[in-house]
Amino acid sequence: MGNIIDYVREHGDISFLQEPLNEVDSLVLCQMVYMNFGRFVPGLEERNQLISIQDIYHHPDRDHLLDDYWYKQYNKELFEAAADSRRFGTLKMNYYVNVINVDDETQFSAITYILENKETYIAYRGTDATIIGWKEDLNLAFSKPLSSQHLSVAYMDKVSSWIAGSFYAGGHSKGGNLAMYTAMQCDDALQEKILSVYDNDGPGFPEAFFSSEKVEKVLPKVTRIIPEASVIGMLLNHQKDPLIVASTQKGILQHDAFTWEVMGPSFIEKESLTRRAAASDRSLHKWIDHMDERQREHLIGELFSVLEATGAETISQIQDGGLKSLAAMVRQLDKLEPRSKIMVQELIAGIFGSWLELLPLPELDKKRFLP
Secondary structure (H helix, E strand, O other), X not given: OEOHHHHHHHHOOOOOOOOOOOHHHHHXXXXXXXOOHHHOOOOOOOOOOOEEHHHHHOOOOHHHHHOOOOOHHXXXXXXXXXXXXXXXXXXXXXXXXXXEEOOOOEEEEEEEXXXXXXXXXXXXXXXXXXXXXXXXXXXXXXXXXXXXXXXXHHHHHHHHOOOOXXXXXXXXXXXXXXXXXXXXXXXXXXXXXXXXEEEEOOOOEOHHHHHOHHHHHHHHHEEEEEEOOOOHHHOOEOOOOOEEEOEOOOHHHHHOHHHEOEEOOXXXXXXXXXXXXXXXXXXXXXXXXXXXXXXXXXXXXXXXXXXXXXXXXXXXXXXXXXXXXXXXXXXXXXXXXXXXXXXXXXXXXXXXXXXHHHOOOOHHHHOOOOO
């Protein structure tokens, strides 16, 4: 039993020629797309110039692969294990894009992997571990199609015209949403070429999104995976039952893919969401399902004003702050209008319930948040 790093170390001698891509391989590829491949992997304009994981490992600038990224140690270990393995070390990469537009808050990144068995995997990057990243996940689920979603369709359109045969698509977090959106919005001929779509704890879509015939055609190809205390992966609608997996973390920190538990070539499965995750899901749907886009945007803004009041940059830092973080959140909560205050308080209880239960608070104070 371990995580995706352990999987690569223990199963890396088995090539894709011997065993085809599985759900854990998919998460490995979706995690690696978070790395900064700009110095190493050719872009869309540099077709056919492939580079392998091992090539990058021996590159003098390889340390820049993890510039400005959270979870550096885990990603370093994952990359080194991949480079040292047959399964991933010879894997080729191409068509790397990384678009950042400050004006319209667009962040989009994707890469194409060519496996040893000549199959292709298009991976979309998710959001980072910051509070701003979490806000982007929520806005992605509750807003009209964003620039990043349109870019994801254009990327698959272009890349698929250059690769031979069928392909996989996937992503983690926002990347899972982009993979789903693209597979359901691309043209019929392209849909036929898609082998599978992997949505790893990505936010869903408004109910109306699933009304088209194109969506119905691709749903059987979708594998949706969420941790047992999923929050982001339960947002809005998916129309696809998830594979629920065990995690070594609690609460919202389970969104980190390095915490998902692996045994052999599979995840360790759980029968259902945790009690807290189910409560969080009910709270989110109770308020948000009946709101229009403007009301949802307002609620998201209020929720994040409370989280940002802690001065933390990540969810982990909020929890590490303990009672100090909670006090800052309560002060900001008390500034909200009564209706917003009730809604945000309930959302915080759902998202941070596991953390709140562990804080050394009098029972009376805990009841303010916990049912």
